[in-house]
Every structure is written in C-alpha cells, then in structure tokens.
Amino acid sequence: MRTTAFHLVTRKETPQDAEIISHQLMIRTGMIRKLGAGLYTWAPLGLKVLQKIENIIREEMNAAGALEMLMPAVQPKELWQETGRIEDFGGQLLAIHDRAERDYFFGPTHEEVITDFVRNEVNSYKQLPINFYQIQTKFRDEIRPRFGVMRSREFIMKDAYSFHLNHESLVETYEKMKLAYTNIISRIGLDFRCVLADSGAIGGSGSQEFHVIADSGEDAIMYSETGEYAANLEKCEAVGLLDSRAAATAEIEKIHTPEQKTIDSVAAFLQVDKTQTIKTLLVAGVDEPVALVVRGDHSLNEVKANNLASVASPLRMLDDDEIKAVAGCDAGSIGVKGFKGHVVVDRTVANMSDFICGANENDYHFTGVNWDRDASFDEIQDIRDAQVGDPSPDGVGTLNVARGIEVGHIFQLGNKYSKAMNAVVLNEQGKSQAMEMGCYGMGVTRMVAAAIEQNHDDKGIIWPANIAPFAVAILPMNYQKSERVRRTADELYESLTSQGIEVILDDRKVRPGFMMSDFELLGIPHQVIIGDRALDENEVEYRNRTDMESIRVSRDTINDFLAEQIKA
C-alpha cells in the first residue's frame, strides 16, 4: 500500500476526553474516530488491526471445533422475559420498538438467542456436544462510556456457547476453550494471565478471566510469583496467616482513645502494629445484622462477603444510625466484645490473640482481647482481599499483584439458561434432560486497545508482529525528486509485496522529520529509510520499532535481511 492510496490522517494533539494511552494513540494515529458517546468509526488503519485479531480468533476457534454462525443483533424482548435477565442488565439494555410497537433489544450478549436456536435444532444427545460462536457487533448502554474502544457502547465481541449432555462434557469443552483463548492471546503477542473469577450476573458454577497485563489495567490480578495460581482480586482466596492461636498473655483493658476513629490512628496512638488490631464492619444480614471482622491491615472483599449465606445480597453496609442502634457507638469504635449479632471472622482473625478492637463505646478501645475468654464469633470465613506477600492458596510461592485488562471470560453456566428456557434433549435412556451449557466471551475491539496499553512508548505504538497493520514501512527521503531514491523504494516495495509481506511505502510529499515521527507513532515493526546519503554507499537504513536503533544494511541484501527480521 502506498500512503497516497491509503487514508492516513495522524494528529499531533491528544483529544481532551482521552484519559488512557491507548485511546490517545488510537485517535492520534487515526485508527478510530468518535461519532458519538461510546460510538467509534474504525478507519482503514484501525480496521486492519481489528481484522487480524478477528482472523486469529476465527482460526483458533475453528481449530478447537467451534462452529461459526451469526445471530441477529436485534433480539425480541420475549426471550429475555423467559430468563428474567432484563432486571440483571438494567439500563445497559438498549430498548428498541419497531413500527408495529413490538419490543426488542440491541443484543448485549446472546445466551437467550442461542438457547432458543438450540432448543429448536437439537433434540438428541447424539447432536451433543456442540459449540457455536459468532463475531458480532454488540451494544451495551454504558452510563459512562469512556477510554475509547476500551469501554465503548457499540463494540465487537466474539461470543461462543456450548451445549452438553452432562457436566463432564462441559468441562472438556471448557478446557478446550481455555486452551483456544491461551493460543489466541499468545498469537496476538500479548502478555496475559488466565485467572479465577467470580461469575457475576452471567451466573454458573465456575469461570475464568483472561487479562492482558498492563499498568493501566482496571483489575487487580493476584498471582503466585513462582507457581501457576492466578485469580482476580475479587475471587482470590486469602489464606489464614496464623497457623494456630497463641495463648492469651495480656489482660483485657479498656483504653480511652479520644478522636481515634481509624485503624491507622488507633495503632499510632497505642504505638502498636496494625496487625495487632481488628476491624469490625457491620452489614445487613439475612436474619440479623452481621459483623464482618478482618485484621486491621486487611481489607474486606465485598464479593466474598456478598456470597456469604448469612449476609443479605446485594451487600449493604449499615448506615450511621443503624450502627448506633446495633453497636451503641459510631463506626470508628465497633468491637467484638459484647456485640449482639452474628459475627463472621476472617481466617486470620480467628487465630489472633491479645488483639485490639473497638469497645462499642465512642472514644474507647479494648486491648489484650482474646477469643473465648473475652468475645466469641459464629463463623470463620475467607472474607478479606488477598494481598501481596500472602502465601499462594495452592501452597506454591507467595502472591504478587499485577494490573490487568479483561479481554476474555469463560463460564461453566450449567443449566441456568436451558432450564429457564426448556432447552432439553433426549438422553441415551430416552428421557428428557436439560442441557448443560458453557459460554465464552472475548472482547475483540477491546483487544486492540489492550494491545496498545501493553505495547507503546512515549513516541507511539509498538505493534506486536502478528497484529501490526503493516509489517514493513518504506520511508523514502525525497521520493519526489530523487530518481534513485524513488527507484530503490519502488523496487523494494514490489519485491516485498510479491513475497506476501504487507508493506506501506510513504510516497507523501512531507518533511523527513514529519514522516519519521508519523511512523514512530504508527508503530510499524520494521522501518527502512531510503536516502541519497546512504545510497552513495549502496546502503539503506533499518530500524526496528522496538529498540529504534538505526543500522545500515546493503541495498543488495535488504530484502533478505527484512525477511529474516520478520521471521524472527
């Protein structure tokens, strides 16, 4: 492709609404343009990257035995009434009424439509297992669309849905999908982790997320530094840090702690480490208020708390008046001694002794508190966030944290949808049975942004080889006037193109510095600069976008040299 036959419109300015680097670079390179809130046009440059990702996804999904199909974007509301998910999705569902006043949604996901398709198409166990996927434009009416295509309203998703006679078959396909996702993101060339995840509103028994590692990631990923374990912070198991409870050595004592309302200030005031304190949080319970107790230096994990049987879902912290009524004091002074209500302690807290807690009386704390002797609890649960330095839950190594961008999520759904929609098959015994189901999502447009978040420097994008819009950029200095430069550039262009290498030749009439910084910004992996000075010595200049070191290569061998570099 020659630049003059392409559409290349770069910008020097960073748009005001672009908070993250991928959004900034996608606008500056002209990959995308904003049409409206959360709506983006993919210019030819951006679409080239998007399609390379789509093709990798398609190849790996096909290789894993999934069958591509395409469902309508517009979905009848009736299907969503069958599963009762309209409330779960709430305002994210974009409602549509047609000329006949029938109700539809612009599909945000397709569990209902595929389950309807399958219940009409599949009636025997002999047709199972089967795994369908599509690559499709979806819409979620985000309250606050932002970060460009990272959190847009219209976006492209690869969604797959598998159907099974039993759980074993589901697990088998689930593992195949996990491997396919691993292959996809590896081929795209990104550093990622597959982590245990909470199933959230989609439901089901088990799920894992795929995160592209990047400093700007919205999610915290806990992983074992030396082992295999990795989990979303929401889901990461936090082990008990004390193997057993030491015997009490201190007497309980009530201390006046005026104005000390946080763990930090209480510990400082009493000159003790925060690990000697506990933090008591009051939430609404199913039957009675529940006290959730974590060590002073730990933080409550709200997803874990929400999943507790004794706690009302969705999780709700008691307000100041409720706290006063339940504990007899303000939030800063709640404690476990004498607390009337259900007490759930974190695993670590259960083995603490001689600890400090609020006295359920404003401006007072107890020191030297010990379980059984001074206070009691009803349950021991994992209710805290894991933190850096914790032992990994699988026993291998200690945990570290990384930031991740979620690009994929795979779920074992079980029969949630098939039961609600009566998607049944006859089993080998001729009996009707609800199918087991899995679903597997991958953000295609988001993957482009994630790739940039992970691969850029202060000059621009550094494309991984397999998704670069072009493999090679030929940058001729003075293409318009130097016959020799033009001939060399054209010959190299023809030669590389005929080998199936994707090349962009910049034949614009622009200043060398402008051209160079444009292609630094665009991040084309291999750049060949052709100028008269080097040609005097029968050489051209080569730069790799990763290190940007300039080397001279003979004009006679540049073709082979490039082929080598591209293969490497």
Place this chain on the structure above:
Amino acid sequence: MRTTAFHLVTRKETPQDAEIISHQLMIRTGMIRKLGAGLYTWAPLGLKVLQKIENIIREEMNAAGALEMLMPAVQPKELWQETGRIEDFGGQLLAIHDRAERDYFFGPTHEEVITDFVRNEVNSYKQLPINFYQIQTKFRDEIRPRFGVMRSREFIMKDAYSFHLNHESLVETYEKMKLAYTNIISRIGLDFRCVLADSGAIGGSGSQEFHVIADSGEDAIMYSETGEYAANLEKCEAVGLLDSRAAATAEIEKIHTPEQKTIDSVAAFLQVDKTQTIKTLLVAGVDEPVALVVRGDHSLNEVKANNLASVASPLRMLDDDEIKAVAGCDAGSIGVKGFKGHVVVDRTVANMSDFICGANENDYHFTGVNWDRDASFDEIQDIRDAQVGDPSPDGVGTLNVARGIEVGHIFQLGNKYSKAMNAVVLNEQGKSQAMEMGCYGMGVTRMVAAAIEQNHDDKGIIWPANIAPFAVAILPMNYQKSERVRRTADELYESLTSQGIEVILDDRKVRPGFMMSDFELLGIPHQVIIGDRALDENEVEYRNRTDMESIRVSRDTINDFLAEQIKA
C-alpha cells in the same frame, strides 16, 4: 469437516411463510432459522456461503482501490436532520433512544455518517479521490418483511462511498466500481445484468443496478437481445414507434359505445386493433391537471411520469370526482379533443393519425381523430413502459424482458450530501469547494438468496463452485460397519483436505437414501459415493450436482479426478 462435528439439521417440510424457492431451500437445508419477523440466524452452513461471498466482495473492492473501514451501526439522529432524509426513509428507520434519552437510528445506510467522517478527515484536494467501504449489518424496518433474507429487516450490506474534487473523477471511480461489481458477481458465478436505473430516494444524477437473472425476480429488466443495452423497466427509454405522422384519411366521428370502459372492450366493440386507440390518464399537475396520453396497448411508466416538470410529485392519479370535474365524464371516456388542461403525449402517440379516443362524454368515443385538426398537445415525452419487441433505445436490436433480483446499485450522487453537510475541501486554487460523491451498495445476505433462486432444481440447491459451502461431499454407505468403506472414505477425506479442498464427509448413521437426498438438497457440487459393491471392483461412484449422472471412477484415480473436476 465431518457431519457429526458439524451442525446439519435438514427439514423435509417447507415452512408455511416461505413463498419463494430460496426461502424454502434455505430453511430446509438449515442455512437460516427465523428468530422473529425479518430476523434470521445464519447457521454454520449458511454462514459459510455468506462468508465466501463477503470475501469475494472484499478482494474485488480492495483490488479496485477501495479502503475497508467500519462505521457504527447506531447513528445519531442529528446527522439525519442535516440532510433532511428522515422523512424520505419514514417508518423504515428504526428509532432508538438511549438511557440519556438521546435519539439514534439503527443505520439503514451510511451516507450521513461517512460524510461526517470525511468532512472531519479530508480538507485538501490532495487527499482525493478516496473510496471507503464497509461490510456491515443494517436494519430497515420493512412494513412487510418476507421472502426470508431476500427482504428481511436485519441484513448485511456492502456499502461504499467515494469522494472527489470534480465530476470527471467521480465518473472514473464509478466506472471502476461498475467493473468491480461485474467481477464480483461473475466470480460468485451468477448470470446477471447491469441496467440503467432510476436514482430514487438516494438522489443524484446517474445510477445503475445489478440484477441477478431469475424467474422469481421482482423487477422487470429490459435488454437488447443482440446489443449491450439494458435498463430497469422503470428507467428503460421507450422509443417512438412511428417515424412520422401519416396524413389524416378519416373524418372524425362520434360513436356511441355503451358500457365500453376499457381499451380492450372499446377496440373489440369497434373491431379495431388497440394500436389505433389512445389512453388518457389524468394526474395532479403543478399548475393544472395534466393528461398523460399513451397508445392503447402501452402502459404508463409512473417513474417517468413522476419526473415530468409539469406533474406534481409524488405522482397522484385524479380520483373519480376530480375526473368528472375536469373532463366532464368518467375515467373510461376521457379523450384529448376539447380537453381543458395540460396534455402530455407519448412519443408514439404524437405520430398517430386517424386514432380513437374517449369523447369526454360517458358512453361515447371519437374515431378518426387527428392531431392539429381535431386536438392538440403541449408536450411530447417518453412516458410509457418499454415493451418486448420495441427497438432498443441505442439502436442495436430489439428489446426483450427478463426478471431480475436487484443485488447492487451504484450511484453518482454529486454534491447532494456534501452540500447539505458542508463537506468541503480546498481545491488547487485554495478555494473551498463541496466534494462530489458516489455511493455503491451491494446486498450480501440477499446475494445468497439470489444465487439459489437462479441455481436450483426440484431436488434442491445447485451451488455455483465459488460459493458452495463445501466443494466435495464424501458419502460412505455403511460407514459404521464396513471397515473397507470407512478406510476408503477417511483416506479420501484426508487426502483432499490436505490439498486445501473443502470436504464434508457424512459419517452419520443414517440410511443411504436419506443421506443421498440430504446432499441433493444441500447442493454440494461434487459428490463421491463409497460403497462395498463398487469397491469390489476397486471403484467409487461420482456425481456432479448439476447433471446428477452417476459414473464409476477407479479408487486409485478418484483424487486426481476430483481435482480436475474442481478446476474445470
């Protein structure tokens, strides 16, 4: 692909709402399934065909220098207010309101969005010409969706939009697109015609439609049997059939023609040929009622009539009361003698003499009417439908008619959109100038249906080679039990697959007759039947879906034989 690893669900029954053969066959083969009115899911079998068509389109559009991009499906209403097209599209526009109560449409076409994109991206003549395209899901809220994907509401379209400094550049790209369309439909393997067309609601100066020829086509295509000329009936020029006006030979006479209200009955009653009569139709005019006069055996072309300067647009026939007031009689007796109003005659009518017309008095006609002597007209225009046997307007051959399915439409839009939306560039003189614009649509999902309408027999589909879902079907008789059959089938499958040939091997446990009729229905071009009887003689059976004649081929040479057949 093995059938058991694929999703193949054929049906014997024709669905009740499937009026045309493509719709019936697409349902029976399981290519598509209905989700709602005008909403279809593309099952893996159907999507394979669709994607082959998409890829051919993509390759030819790229080769013609068009750049692929992707615009949002959801379009802000404000853009449509700029061009004032909301009324033109009317109820077909699917309105959407988001959670912030802003108004959008699910895009039925993208002239507004691309013009907005280009006015922000292109500001110099140096960036022109440029031609963008996308392959995208669109929505048109048809009042009566029917014919399966032929007239669905959600559909896939390839839409391209070109921008130019001047009309010459527009014409150049328009011709390139015409060639690209010709290449695309030729490669898909369909018999088609490129015809002159009316520009309709899209607007602009010139346009051509691409029609796939099929008996079930909704459109009449007039074409020269021996020449190049072809046009949509709406647009086809109808030449004057009389070179000059013969001298009057008869006296005018008023004849009582009781109850004779149609041309047929009047001609029969008077025992003359219909070519001696004229038909006068009254329509609303810009200033006064207009009489449109065609020969008795001709039919009025409403599109041509609507385009007349003297006629009010949209065309409206006068009702009975209006006719009475204007002509003094009922519709069956209107004539040109004494008619008070604007008279437009067809070219042929202008040269008629001694003709018969209504007397503007119920139950009376005039015979022996002659222009000038007895009546007069204000304009001679082409206002009739061309008909079979007419001389071709380009002077080469005579016209015949074919039925066509419109799959493409290319337009020279001029500056209609660029002026309305202020899409300007600086020209070579540094002056601001509205861009010239072309647009080029192609129905992708509809192309699949059109291909079937043209290529089927009473057993099922007969796929053109380049869009067949599979090139070869291997049909083993008794695959489960005959070790020899299975080995032969598997070996052939592996061998063909390794050569990059797309093969489906039917490894289902079904009766031979069932399998054979399934694959007749599916229309796979090359079918190899493997059974013990032929294997006894070291042979297999080959059938081509076109002629269905069965021949024996040696097992040793079947591979090469098939490769030959596929190439042919």
